Amino acid sequence: MLERRHFVGAVLGSMFISDPAAAQTPAAKAGGSAQLELGNAALSAVPAAQRLNELGPENAAMAACAGLWDVTETVWDKPGGDPVTTTGLVAERRMIGAYLQEVIRPASDTSSRDIKRIDYLSFQRVEGRWKYVSIEMRAPVGIMPAYSFDRGDGKSVVLAHDSFAIAGGGSDVAGQMLRMNTVVTRDGPDRDVKNQHFILSDGAGTVWLAHRYAYARRA
Incomplete structure:
Protein backbone atom coordinates (compact mmCIF):
# COMPACT_ATOMS: atom_id res chain seq x y z
CA MET A 1 0.00 0.00 0.00
CA LEU A 2 1.30 3.44 -0.91
CA GLU A 3 1.84 5.34 2.28
CA ARG A 4 0.29 8.77 2.56
CA ARG A 5 3.56 10.56 3.20
CA HIS A 6 5.06 9.13 0.00
CA PHE A 7 1.94 10.06 -1.97
CA VAL A 8 1.94 13.65 -0.70
CA GLY A 9 5.65 14.10 -1.35
CA ALA A 10 5.39 12.68 -4.89
CA VAL A 11 2.49 14.98 -5.77
CA LEU A 12 4.25 18.06 -4.44
CA GLY A 13 7.40 17.13 -6.34
CA SER A 14 5.60 16.61 -9.68
CA MET A 15 3.45 19.74 -9.53
CA PHE A 16 6.40 21.96 -10.47
CA ILE A 17 7.71 19.94 -13.46
CA SER A 18 6.13 21.11 -16.74
CA ASP A 19 8.96 20.20 -19.18
CA PRO A 20 10.03 16.49 -19.13
CA ALA A 21 13.48 17.41 -20.50
CA ALA A 22 13.98 19.95 -17.74
CA ALA A 23 13.35 17.22 -15.21
CA GLN A 24 16.72 15.69 -16.10
CA THR A 25 18.78 18.77 -15.19
CA PRO A 26 20.63 18.89 -11.87
CA ALA A 27 18.67 21.99 -10.90
CA ALA A 28 15.36 20.25 -11.54
CA LYS A 29 16.46 17.18 -9.59
CA ALA A 30 17.48 19.38 -6.67
CA GLY A 31 14.15 21.19 -6.83
CA GLY A 32 12.26 17.88 -6.85
CA SER A 33 14.15 16.70 -3.78
CA ALA A 34 13.39 19.96 -2.03
CA GLN A 35 9.67 19.60 -2.78
CA LEU A 36 9.71 16.01 -1.52
CA GLU A 37 11.31 17.15 1.72
CA LEU A 38 8.71 19.91 1.94
CA GLY A 39 5.91 17.34 1.58
CA ASN A 40 7.38 15.10 4.28
CA ALA A 41 7.87 18.09 6.57
CA ALA A 42 4.26 19.17 6.05
CA LEU A 43 3.01 15.71 6.97
CA SER A 44 5.25 15.45 10.04
CA ALA A 45 3.77 18.76 11.24
CA VAL A 46 0.36 17.05 11.63
CA PRO A 47 -0.14 16.25 15.35
CA ALA A 48 0.44 12.57 16.10
CA ALA A 49 -2.89 12.33 17.92
CA GLN A 50 -4.69 13.47 14.78
CA ARG A 51 -2.65 11.28 12.42
CA LEU A 52 -3.04 8.11 14.48
CA ASN A 53 -6.75 8.70 15.00
CA GLU A 54 -7.30 7.98 11.31
CA LEU A 55 -8.37 4.45 10.38
CA GLY A 56 -5.02 3.12 9.23
Whole structure:
Protein backbone atom coordinates (compact mmCIF):
# COMPACT_ATOMS: atom_id res chain seq x y z
CA MET A 1 0.00 0.00 0.00
CA LEU A 2 1.30 3.44 -0.91
CA GLU A 3 1.84 5.34 2.28
CA ARG A 4 0.29 8.77 2.56
CA ARG A 5 3.56 10.56 3.20
CA HIS A 6 5.06 9.13 0.00
CA PHE A 7 1.94 10.06 -1.97
CA VAL A 8 1.94 13.65 -0.70
CA GLY A 9 5.65 14.10 -1.35
CA ALA A 10 5.39 12.68 -4.89
CA VAL A 11 2.49 14.98 -5.77
CA LEU A 12 4.25 18.06 -4.44
CA GLY A 13 7.40 17.13 -6.34
CA SER A 14 5.60 16.61 -9.68
CA MET A 15 3.45 19.74 -9.53
CA PHE A 16 6.40 21.96 -10.47
CA ILE A 17 7.71 19.94 -13.46
CA SER A 18 6.13 21.11 -16.74
CA ASP A 19 8.96 20.20 -19.18
CA PRO A 20 10.03 16.49 -19.13
CA ALA A 21 13.48 17.41 -20.50
CA ALA A 22 13.98 19.95 -17.74
CA ALA A 23 13.35 17.22 -15.21
CA GLN A 24 16.72 15.69 -16.10
CA THR A 25 18.78 18.77 -15.19
CA PRO A 26 20.63 18.89 -11.87
CA ALA A 27 18.67 21.99 -10.90
CA ALA A 28 15.36 20.25 -11.54
CA LYS A 29 16.46 17.18 -9.59
CA ALA A 30 17.48 19.38 -6.67
CA GLY A 31 14.15 21.19 -6.83
CA GLY A 32 12.26 17.88 -6.85
CA SER A 33 14.15 16.70 -3.78
CA ALA A 34 13.39 19.96 -2.03
CA GLN A 35 9.67 19.60 -2.78
CA LEU A 36 9.71 16.01 -1.52
CA GLU A 37 11.31 17.15 1.72
CA LEU A 38 8.71 19.91 1.94
CA GLY A 39 5.91 17.34 1.58
CA ASN A 40 7.38 15.10 4.28
CA ALA A 41 7.87 18.09 6.57
CA ALA A 42 4.26 19.17 6.05
CA LEU A 43 3.01 15.71 6.97
CA SER A 44 5.25 15.45 10.04
CA ALA A 45 3.77 18.76 11.24
CA VAL A 46 0.36 17.05 11.63
CA PRO A 47 -0.14 16.25 15.35
CA ALA A 48 0.44 12.57 16.10
CA ALA A 49 -2.89 12.33 17.92
CA GLN A 50 -4.69 13.47 14.78
CA ARG A 51 -2.65 11.28 12.42
CA LEU A 52 -3.04 8.11 14.48
CA ASN A 53 -6.75 8.70 15.00
CA GLU A 54 -7.30 7.98 11.31
CA LEU A 55 -8.37 4.45 10.38
CA GLY A 56 -5.02 3.12 9.23
CA PRO A 57 -4.76 -0.03 7.07
CA GLU A 58 -6.04 -2.46 9.73
CA ASN A 59 -9.25 -0.60 10.57
CA ALA A 60 -9.80 0.44 6.94
CA ALA A 61 -9.77 -3.26 5.96
CA MET A 62 -12.10 -4.07 8.84
CA ALA A 63 -14.63 -1.53 7.52
CA ALA A 64 -15.34 -3.96 4.67
CA CYS A 65 -17.04 -6.22 7.25
CA ALA A 66 -19.94 -3.79 7.73
CA GLY A 67 -23.36 -5.21 6.88
CA LEU A 68 -25.63 -8.10 7.89
CA TRP A 69 -24.26 -11.55 8.73
CA ASP A 70 -26.08 -14.77 9.56
CA VAL A 71 -24.73 -16.33 12.76
CA THR A 72 -24.56 -19.91 13.97
CA GLU A 73 -23.70 -20.13 17.68
CA THR A 74 -22.33 -23.34 19.23
CA VAL A 75 -21.77 -23.81 22.97
CA TRP A 76 -19.89 -26.54 24.88
CA ASP A 77 -20.67 -26.04 28.58
CA LYS A 78 -17.79 -28.24 29.79
CA PRO A 79 -14.75 -30.07 28.39
CA GLY A 80 -16.01 -32.94 26.26
CA GLY A 81 -19.61 -31.74 26.60
CA ASP A 82 -22.21 -32.11 23.87
CA PRO A 83 -22.47 -29.06 21.60
CA VAL A 84 -25.65 -26.98 21.68
CA THR A 85 -26.20 -25.09 18.43
CA THR A 86 -28.40 -22.04 17.89
CA THR A 87 -29.32 -20.70 14.45
CA GLY A 88 -31.60 -17.89 13.34
CA LEU A 89 -29.30 -15.16 14.67
CA VAL A 90 -28.14 -12.08 12.78
CA ALA A 91 -25.10 -9.88 13.40
CA GLU A 92 -25.39 -6.23 12.38
CA ARG A 93 -21.94 -4.73 11.85
CA ARG A 94 -21.09 -1.08 11.27
CA MET A 95 -18.12 1.21 11.73
CA ILE A 96 -18.30 3.85 14.45
CA GLY A 97 -15.17 5.90 13.92
CA ALA A 98 -12.33 3.38 14.08
CA TYR A 99 -14.45 0.75 15.88
CA LEU A 100 -16.35 -2.14 14.31
CA GLN A 101 -19.57 -2.56 16.28
CA GLU A 102 -21.34 -5.91 16.18
CA VAL A 103 -24.86 -6.42 17.53
CA ILE A 104 -26.27 -9.97 17.63
CA ARG A 105 -30.05 -10.37 17.69
CA PRO A 106 -32.67 -12.88 16.50
CA ALA A 107 -33.30 -12.58 12.76
CA SER A 108 -36.97 -11.89 13.50
CA ASP A 109 -36.11 -8.91 15.76
CA THR A 110 -35.82 -6.26 13.06
CA SER A 111 -36.37 -3.47 15.61
CA SER A 112 -33.27 -4.58 17.61
CA ARG A 113 -35.16 -4.75 20.91
CA ASP A 114 -33.96 -8.25 21.80
CA ILE A 115 -30.20 -7.78 21.55
CA LYS A 116 -28.25 -10.79 22.80
CA ARG A 117 -24.69 -9.53 22.55
CA ILE A 118 -22.67 -6.44 21.55
CA ASP A 119 -18.96 -6.18 20.87
CA TYR A 120 -16.46 -3.64 19.57
CA LEU A 121 -13.14 -4.36 17.83
CA SER A 122 -10.47 -1.86 16.79
CA PHE A 123 -6.74 -1.73 16.04
CA GLN A 124 -5.15 0.75 18.43
CA ARG A 125 -2.42 2.37 16.34
CA VAL A 126 -0.51 3.98 19.22
CA GLU A 127 -0.05 0.63 21.02
CA GLY A 128 0.22 -1.47 17.85
CA ARG A 129 -2.35 -4.03 19.01
CA TRP A 130 -6.05 -4.89 18.79
CA LYS A 131 -8.50 -3.95 21.53
CA TYR A 132 -11.88 -5.58 22.04
CA VAL A 133 -14.81 -5.48 24.42
CA SER A 134 -17.93 -7.63 24.55
CA ILE A 135 -21.17 -7.18 26.47
CA GLU A 136 -23.23 -10.33 27.00
CA MET A 137 -26.94 -9.91 27.82
CA ARG A 138 -27.62 -13.62 28.46
CA ALA A 139 -25.36 -14.17 31.48
CA PRO A 140 -24.32 -12.02 34.49
CA VAL A 141 -20.66 -11.73 33.47
CA GLY A 142 -20.29 -7.96 33.15
CA ILE A 143 -18.30 -6.07 30.52
CA MET A 144 -15.46 -8.20 29.14
CA PRO A 145 -12.44 -6.32 27.74
CA ALA A 146 -9.67 -8.09 25.80
CA TYR A 147 -6.38 -7.23 24.09
CA SER A 148 -4.02 -8.77 21.56
CA PHE A 149 -0.25 -8.91 22.01
CA ASP A 150 0.46 -7.62 18.50
CA ARG A 151 -1.28 -6.85 15.18
CA GLY A 152 -1.72 -10.53 14.21
CA ASP A 153 -0.94 -12.10 10.84
CA GLY A 154 -3.66 -10.38 8.80
CA LYS A 155 -5.97 -13.41 8.87
CA SER A 156 -6.47 -14.02 12.58
CA VAL A 157 -5.95 -12.29 15.88
CA VAL A 158 -5.83 -13.72 19.42
CA LEU A 159 -7.46 -11.61 22.12
CA ALA A 160 -6.80 -12.35 25.81
CA HIS A 161 -9.65 -11.32 28.14
CA ASP A 162 -9.43 -10.05 31.68
CA SER A 163 -10.51 -12.76 34.13
CA PHE A 164 -14.16 -12.62 35.14
CA ALA A 165 -16.53 -14.43 37.52
CA ILE A 166 -19.34 -16.78 36.58
CA ALA A 167 -22.34 -17.54 38.76
CA GLY A 168 -22.25 -21.30 38.25
CA GLY A 169 -24.90 -23.73 37.04
CA GLY A 170 -26.81 -24.41 40.26
CA SER A 171 -29.28 -22.39 42.34
CA ASP A 172 -26.48 -21.15 44.64
CA VAL A 173 -23.87 -18.67 43.46
CA ALA A 174 -20.57 -20.46 42.87
CA GLY A 175 -18.59 -17.29 42.13
CA GLN A 176 -15.90 -19.12 40.17
CA MET A 177 -13.30 -17.20 38.17
CA LEU A 178 -12.84 -17.89 34.49
CA ARG A 179 -10.11 -17.11 31.96
CA MET A 180 -10.94 -16.79 28.28
CA ASN A 181 -9.45 -15.89 24.94
CA THR A 182 -11.20 -15.02 21.68
CA VAL A 183 -9.63 -16.00 18.36
CA VAL A 184 -11.06 -14.07 15.40
CA THR A 185 -10.34 -15.75 12.06
CA ARG A 186 -11.33 -14.49 8.60
CA ASP A 187 -12.02 -17.09 5.93
CA GLY A 188 -12.34 -14.79 2.93
CA PRO A 189 -14.53 -11.69 2.58
CA ASP A 190 -17.84 -13.45 3.37
CA ARG A 191 -17.07 -15.82 6.25
CA ASP A 192 -15.40 -15.53 9.62
CA VAL A 193 -15.36 -17.23 13.01
CA LYS A 194 -14.92 -16.24 16.65
CA ASN A 195 -13.74 -19.12 18.84
CA GLN A 196 -13.69 -18.64 22.61
CA HIS A 197 -11.59 -20.93 24.80
CA PHE A 198 -12.23 -21.19 28.56
CA ILE A 199 -10.08 -22.17 31.54
CA LEU A 200 -11.86 -22.52 34.89
CA SER A 201 -10.04 -21.59 38.08
CA ASP A 202 -10.52 -25.09 39.48
CA GLY A 203 -6.91 -26.25 39.68
CA ALA A 204 -7.18 -28.50 36.63
CA GLY A 205 -5.98 -25.95 34.05
CA THR A 206 -8.10 -27.59 31.34
CA VAL A 207 -8.60 -25.54 28.18
CA TRP A 208 -11.63 -26.20 26.00
CA LEU A 209 -13.44 -24.60 23.09
CA ALA A 210 -16.55 -23.32 24.86
CA HIS A 211 -18.13 -20.91 22.40
CA ARG A 212 -18.11 -20.51 18.63
CA TYR A 213 -19.76 -17.83 16.52
CA ALA A 214 -19.68 -18.71 12.81
CA TYR A 215 -20.62 -15.87 10.45
CA ALA A 216 -21.74 -15.85 6.81
CA ARG A 217 -22.38 -12.55 5.04
CA ARG A 218 -25.88 -12.07 3.71
CA ALA A 219 -26.10 -11.70 -0.07
